[in-house]
Amino acid sequence: MNKMIVVVGSENKAKIRATQMGFDLAFKEKCEVTVVGVKANSLVSDQPMSDSECIVGAINRAKEALSKCPDAEYGIGMEGGVHNIKEPIDRWYECGWIAVVKKGEPDSNVGVASTARFELPPKVIYEIVENKKELAQIMDELTNKSDVRSNEGAMGIYTNSILHRDHIYSHGLIFALSRFISPKELW
Numbered sequence: 001m002n003k004m005i006v007v008v009g010s011e012n013k014a015k016i017r018a019t020q021m022g023f024d025l026a027f028k029e030k031c032e033v034t035v036v037g038v039k040a041n042s043l044v045s046d047q048p049m050s051d052s053e054c055i056v057g058a059i060n061r062a063k064e065a066l067s068k069c070p071d072a073e074y075g076i077g078m079e080g081g082v083h084n085i086k087e088p089i090d091r092w093y094e095c096g097w098i099a100v101v102k103k104g105e106p107d108s109n110v111g112v113a114s115t116a117r118f119e120l121p122p123k124v125i126y127e128i129v130e131n132k133k134e135l136a137q138i139m140d141e142l143t144n145k146s147d148v149r150s151n152e153g154a155m156g157i158y159t160n161s162i163l164h165r166d167h168i169y170s171h172g173l174i175f176a177l178s179r180f181i182s183p184k185e186l187w
């Protein structure tokens with residue numbers, strides 16, 4: 001079987017697991033995929049507050065990751081963040097945005113998609129907006145756990161452990177891979 005290296009711009013274990021899960025599904029029976037995680041700068045704020053900011057962060061991470069790992073076929077960037085939907089109900093949501101950069105392809109051919117999103121309660125948003133805390137710290141404090149972000153994630157906490165961060169990010173990654181894995185004539 002062919003071998004393929006994929007690099008993800010993060011050392012967060014949930015993101016590395018998500019990348020392995022997504023590529024194993026997308027390339028099953030075609031490639032044996034090895035995923036490596038490297039530090040990569042999002043160049044956006046530590047706690048992104050909009051979809052646009054997350055997309056920029058995800059693309060920056062994907063590009064930097066690929067530049068650090070020349071043997072990789074794909075560079076992946078994953079950026080979590082919150083966003084406010086004002087109408088028809090004023091609610092805040094969290095999701096991850098995923099960027100896929102394929103080696104040798106122009107910038108215009110980056111794959112970008114998001115995970116499913118879930119609602120964050122007002123008390124969490126208050127801590128982010130008024131007290132400038134990051135979601136990761138708030139989740140650990142609320143749950144008395146450590147490193148929720150690398151494990152089940154806020155997604156796991158708020159779904160009573162039904163949907164975990166790695167699983168949900170792997171679906172977002174498969175959507176971001178769609179332009180590379182679906183028939184060319186569909187694009």
Ligand SMILES: O=P(O)(O)OP(=O)(O)OP(=O)(O)OC[C@H]1O[C@@H](n2cnc3c(O)ncnc32)[C@H](O)[C@@H]1O
Pocket residue numbers: 009010011012015046047048078079080081134135136137139148149150152153154155165
């Ligand atoms: O090491 P990196 O790759 O930066 O991983 P991260 O978990 O810090 O993730 P992001 O930068 O993508 O997320 C931005 C902020 O939101 C937090 N965050 C995002 N999703 C989360 C989740 O599911 N559970 C807990 N914190 C989360 C995260 O820890 C940061 O404070």
